[in-house]
Structure formats: structure tokens, C-alpha cells
Amino acid sequence: xxxxxxRSGDAIFASVERVNAELFTLTYGAIVRQLLTDLExxxxxxxxLDQMGYNIGIRLIDEFLAKxxxxxxxxFKETAEMIAKVGFKMFLxxxxxxxxxxxxxxxxxxxxxxxxLVDFVELPDTCQxxxxxxxLSGVIRGALEMVAMKTEVTWIRDMLRGDDAYELQxxxxxxxxxxYPYKDDE
Amino acid sequence: MQFFGGSEIxxxxxxxxxxxNNAHMMYVFNRNGVCLLYREWNRPLHTLxxxxxxxxxxxxxxxxxxxxxxxxxxxxxxxxxxxxxxxxLGCSFHSFRTNTYKLSFMETPSGIKFILVTNPRTGDxxxxxxxxxxxxxxxxxxxxxxxxxxLIRCELFNTALDQYVRSIA
Numbered sequence: 001x002x003x004x005x006x007r008s009g010d011a012i013f014a015s016v017e018r019v020n021a022e023l024f025t026l027t028y029g030a031i032v033r034q035l036l037t038d039l040e041x042x043x044x045x046x047x048x049l050d051q052m053g054y055n056i057g058i059r060l061i062d063e064f065l066a067k068x069x070x071x072x073x074x075x076f077k078e079t080a081e082m083i084a085k086v087g088f089k090m091f092l093x094x095x096x097x098x099x100x101x102x103x104x105x106x107x108x109x110x111x112x113x114x115x116x117l118v119d120f121v122e123l124p125d126t127c128q129x130x131x132x133x134x135x136l137s138g139v140i141r142g143a144l145e146m147v148a149m150k151t152e153v154t155w156i157r158d159m160l161r162g163d164d165a166y167e168l169q170x171x172x173x174x175x176x177x178x179x180y181p182y183k184d185d186e
Numbered sequence: 187m188q189f190f191g192g193s194e195i196x197x198x199x200x201x202x203x204x205x206x207n208n209a210h211m212m213y214v215f216n217r218n219g220v221c222l223l224y225r226e227w228n229r230p231l232h233t234l235x236x237x238x239x240x241x242x243x244x245x246x247x248x249x250x251x252x253x254x255x256x257x258x259x260x261x262x263x264x265x266x267x268x269x270x271x272x273x274x275l276g277c278s279f280h281s282f283r284t285n286t287y288k289l290s291f292m293e294t295p296s297g298i299k300f301i302l303v304t305n306p307r308t309g310d311x312x313x314x315x316x317x318x319x320x321x322x323x324x325x326x327x328x329x330x331x332x333x334x335x336x337l338i339r340c341e342l343f344n345t346a347l348d349q350y351v352r353s354i355a
Contacts, residue, residue: 058334059327059328059334061296062294062296062298062319062322062323062327063323063327063328065294065295065296065319066294066316066319066320066322066323067320067323069316070295071295072295146296146297147295147296147297148217148297178217178248178297180219180245180248181218181219181244182219182241182244182245
């Protein structure tokens with residue numbers, strides 16, 4: 001029996017349960033607002049958002065794999081395309097694009113024209129160092145770690161800071177192959 | 187569907203189990219060898235204690251995956267024996283059958299391994315295992331009370347799993 005073909009982001013997005021976009025945006029805004037009140041330091045909030053994203057990412061990957069039915073990607077280029085085209089579409093309903101590949105093929109940028117997290121948001125002067133969507137970088141990092149890739153994800157462009165788009169830089173640090181976990185020979 | 191009890195192969199019609207379950211047992215491992223779930227529906231023969239049993243099962247599958255990938259006659263690129271492989275890379279084996287049982291295996295790219303041991307008459311269980319992966323996602327991955335990498339203690343998952351396994355041919 002031939003394996004089932006992977007489903008496109010649109011098909012899956014149409015079939016999963018969706019939540020109201022405004023509710024999602026406002027809930028995320030409330031979380032960031034509360035974190036700022038609790039932690040006060042903008043750097044701390046950035047770190048906390050990244051950690052939260054990481055915890056989401058390690059669980060999200062299983063849902064992604066189960067619903068999209070993809071087999072393992074051959075190389076990092078395919079991985080980045082998967083994240084941008086299928087992943088973002090499936091979970092946020094927006095499509096991103098991949099550009100700026102470096103010579104090795106280990107570093108690229110994922111560009112989002114449209115970002116549902118930042119609707120209605122404006123950063124005040126007191127929070128200029130804040131990466132409002134830092135949860136996304138954590139999610140990508142967490143998810144990729146569960147498929148044996150250690151990555152570093154940083155924000156290059158942020159519309160809340162005056163740029164024209166949202167750009168995430170995803171850099172592959174190393175691939176961690178599976179090792180036999182039991183050390184003793186029995 | 188039919189179920190073979192015991193170890194003799196006879197032409198007489200097989201006896202259905204009391205619970206109606208067609209599967210013997212099920213294991214779920216993560217990429218670090220931790221046994222996340224072990225369900226037993228019908229297992230008259232126990233040869234090892236649980237820890238040894240889990241270790242043996244994980245080790246067996248780890249080696250089988252490695253072996254099947256290295257012995258692949260169609261794949262041009264072959265690594266040396268002993269070098270660890272990325273999960274899901276290369277060819278992947280999905281079942282083996284003996285005269286008394288069939289073991290079906292599925293590994294996700296995230297390293298979660300699903301093993302289902304059933305009677306030898308069972309057909310291809312790849313779709314079944316995919317469905318069980320979906321159940322895992324719904325009841326375990328999305329469960330905020332579950333810590334990833336630890337033993338699964340979700341009653342809903344166990345119930346859904348039992349119900350589903352009972353229905354497979």
C-alpha cells in the first residue's frame with residue numbers, strides 16, 4: 001500500500017478546528033501585557049516568551065507531523081519550506097516565504113507579510129526592546145529540536161519597530177542523530 | 187476478526203478472547219528509549235521483568251532499523267554500520283511476522299515509536315498506527331498535565347486506545 005501523500009497547508013487548515021482570530025490576538029496581547037507587569041524587564045519578557053514558545057514547539061511538532069503526514073525532510077532547505085508553507089498556514093492561517101539562503105544552506109530567513117499576533121498592537125516607548133512575537137521563535141526552535149535539529153532563531157525585521165515586514169532568521173547549528181541510549185551492555 | 191490463542195497452529199476456528207481485543211500488547215517509546223506507554227491486553231507468556239522487556243524491545247527495534255537501512259539494495263547512499271542515523275532517514279521497516287504473532291512498528295520523525303503486537307493474521311497496520319499517533323497528539327501532546335518524555339498517565343488516552351484497538355481487524 002503506497003504511503004499517503006502529504007497534505008498541503010490549505011487542506012489541513014480547512015479541516016482543523018479554528019478559533020476566532022480576534023480572540024487569539026487579544027489573548028496573546030493579554031499574556032504579553034501580564035508578563036510585562038510581572039517581570040518588568042523587557043529582556044526577561046523576551047526570554048520568557050521564547051521559553052513559552054519552546055514548550056509549545058515540542059508538543060506542536062507531533063500535531064504537525066500527524067496532521068500533515070510528511071515524511072522526514074531531506075535537507076534543511078526542505079525543512080524551511082515546510083515550516084513556511086505548511087506549518088505557518090496550518091497553525092496561523094498565513095503563508096510565509098523563505099529567502100536569503102546562505103552558501104552552506106544552513107541559514108535562511110522566513111518572511112511574514114501578515115502576522116495575526118500583532119493586529120491592533122503598538123509598542124509604547126517604554127518597551128522598545130521588546131520582541132513582541134518572540135513566542136514564534138521559541139516555537140520554531142522547540143519543534144526543530146524534536147526532529148533532531150539544533151537551531152538558533154532570531155528576529156531580523158519587526159514591523160512593530162518600524163520595518164516593513166516580519167523576518168525571522170533560522171540558523172541550523174547542528175543535526176543530532178539518534179544514539180543508542182542504554183550505555184551498559186546487557 | 188479471528189484471534190489465535192496459545193502457540194499451537196491448528197486448523198480449527200480460533201477462540202475469541204474475553205475482552206474481544208485482537209491485539210496482544212502495545213509499546214510507545216520516545217527517542218531516548220523511555221517507555222512512554224505499555225498496554226497489555228492479552229499476554230499469557232511473560233519471559234522478562236518489565237524493565238528488561240522494554241530495553242529488549244527498544245534495542246531490538248533500534249538495531250532492526252539500522253540493519254534494514256544499511257542492507258537496503260535500492261538506496262545509493264549507505265552509511266557505515268554503527269553510525270547513528272537520523273530518525274526516519276533512509277528506508278524504514280514496518281513489521282515482522284512470526285508463526286504466533288505480528289509486530290507492527292511506526293516511527294515518527296520526532297522519534298516517537300509505536301509498536302503494536304497482534305495476531306499473525308493481521309493485515310497492514312500502518313494506517314492504524316497513524317490513527318493511534320493522532321490519538322496520541324489529541325490526548326497526550328495537547329494535554330497540559332502531561333510532561334513530555336515521561337510515562338503517559340492519561341486515562342482518556344488509554345480508554346480511546348482500548349476502544350480503537352478493539353475495533354481493528
